[in-house]
Amino acid sequence: MKKSIFKLCFLALLGLTISCSEDSIENESTEQVQNFNQELLSTKQINDEIKSTLQQTGQFYWKDASLQMLWSASQHGQNIITVGYGSSQSDFEKGTSSKATDIEKQLLAIISNNESNPSGKTLIYSDPILNIIDVVVKDQKTLYELRRNINVRYIEPGDYRFFKFEEENGTMRSSSSGSSGCGFDSETLSSSDYTSISPNAKVPWSFYQHNIPSAWNKSTGSGITIGVIDSGVSPNQSLMGSNFNNGDSSGRSVQKYGTYVDSFWPWSTSTDGPNDQCGHGTSMTATATAPRNNKGLPVGVAYNANLISYRAAANVVLEGYHEQKGVQNAFVGLGNNSSVKIISMSMGHIFSVGRIEDGVRYANNRGKLIFCAGGTSTSFTNFVGVIFPAWMNETVAVTGIKEGSGYNKCSNCHSGDKIDFTVVMERSGSGNTAPVLSYYENQSDYVGGSSVATATTAGIAALVWSKNPSWNKDQVLNKLKQSSSLYPNKNSEYGYGNINANLAVQ
Incomplete structure (x- = not known):
């Protein structure tokens, strides 16, 4: 009798469970239909949500955004969606994915089947190396179907311009050289900020804080190639061009490439x-890498290292479709160059960019030691900790500190638990920073x-690798x-602190 009663109760419970599950499925379907018709969020609403997440967690990924937010951001960015699969x-x-072609065709079919008014040019770009496509998507349902596909690693708005919208919404001042990191100024160096050495070069005061001049007795970076991803190299500074081998720098090479497309139009391909x-x-x-020159100008850390420069973006803020794509392509290019040991990038963004993540991982998998800037604040990014991609596990994050005892970050530098190393680059008295070659000939x-x-830390790494050419990146790090x-302790704000270059090349 008890068994019968138990059986009846169990069946009733099972029936109730099935009924509830059916109701849940029905409600879920209703909710999904409603989601497909949600209103467009404003750029202010989207930016406020990004900032709120950064303040709470320190990082923002589009995978954590709602369908409404993802769709709205893409609408504000020319309807461009980047899909990593x-x-x-x-x-x-x-090259390592046997199913890449089939998956890409499947995803394009999903877009075609779900777009109520498909564009004549749905596919903007299919990357030849990485599993990435850039497509035009207008319907929320399409994004939903892509997101739920098991072969999709990430979906992101491909051209959402956070800082442009901050300016338009009155949250930040107009763009300037200070906010973009750009500038063409030249300054006469204070005599207290350098030391002259043979053949007639100036050693920046900051180098002595890390015993770099002493390290030169054992290594000058010879035989090591550093790849720099940035805004390119000035055609007006011969020491970074035709006079790269000058003074005590010899037998090395400089190569310059461009991956940045200066166009608002996403289909443009000419750099x-x-x-x-x-x-x-x-x-x-x-x-x-500046040469140990005979022209009375500042020398670089690894003055006998080779240089490969990539112009991958217009400025230091990696905002917009072509800048992010340019950086991705630069990482892939350097990753495929067997001579490159070290990659240095002093640019970034306040949120993650999937295609750049893929580029970084591609280069990392090919043995490159990657250094990235931890971030330098402006009035509209002072709420951000360590920026992307410096927060990635595949990169080494570096920040700047002030001269003096203890650790005090520079006036505008970011810090945090993702930082690995620090460099002294701001004087405690004058506030002067590090002397360097100017954009223009014969100027500093x-x-x-x-x-x-x-860039300083990348140079120190080149000194170490040159001294130990058989080492891999992990040994150098x-x-x-x-x-x-x-x-052996790692500080929660400053990582392992200042590197002693002379000790590192012992």
Whole structure:
């Protein structure tokens, strides 16, 4: 009797469960239909949500955004959607993916079947190396179907311009050289900010804070190639061009490429070349590799290293479709170059960009040691911690600190638990930063922030690798850690601290 009663209760419970499940499915379907018709969020609403997430978690990923927010952001960005696909999260290379072609066709079919008014040019771009497509999507239902597909790794708005909309909404001031990181100024260096050495070069004061001049007795970076992803190199500075081998720098090469397309039109493919039109890239390449010259100008850290420069973006803020695509392509290009050991990038964004993540991982998988800037604040990014892609596990994050005892970050530098190393680059008295070659011939300048800290660290890594050419990137990185002031502990704001370059090349 008890068994019968139990059986009846169980069946009743099962029936109730099935009924509830059916109701749940019906309600879920109703909710989905409603989601497909949600109103367009304003750029202010979207930006406020991004900032709120950054303040709470320190990072923002589009995968965590609602369908409404993702769709709205794409609508404000020319309806461009970037889809990263693969059979797993680690399946992002066409060369290692046997199903890439079939998956891409499947995704394009989903778009075609779900768009109520499909564009004549749905496919903007199919990457030849990575599992990435850029497509035009207008309907919320299409995004929903793509998101639920097991072969989609991420879906992101391909041309959402956060800072442009901050300006339009009156949240930040108009764009300027200070906010973009660009500038073409030249300055006469204070005699207290350098030391003259043979054959007639100036050693920046900051180099002595890391014992770089002493390290030169053992290594000058010979045989190592540093790839710099930035805004290019000035055609007006011969020491980073035709006079790259000058003074005590010899037997090395400089190569310059461009992956940045200067166009609002997403279908444009012509790059505007390798020449710096910002000034930032010239400063970074010079910090890492400028020759030990006979012209009375600042020397770089690894003055006998080779240089490969990529003009991948217009300025330091990686905003917009062509800048993000340009950086992705630069990482892939350097990843495919067997001579490159080190990659330095002093640019970034406040939120994650999937295609750049794929590019970073591609280069990392090919043994490149990647240094990225932790971030330099402006009035509208001071709420951000360590920026992307410096927060990635595949990158080494660097920030700048002030001269003096202890650790005090520079006036505009970011810090946080993702930082690995620091570089002293701001004077405690004058506030002057690090001397560097200017954009113009026979002139010098000052440059600061986490940008110069990153390029400096990349140069130190080249000294270590040149001294130990058989090492891999992990061995070089471990040596940098072991030669740092806070090792073996890692500080929650400043990582392993300042590297002693002379100890690192022992």
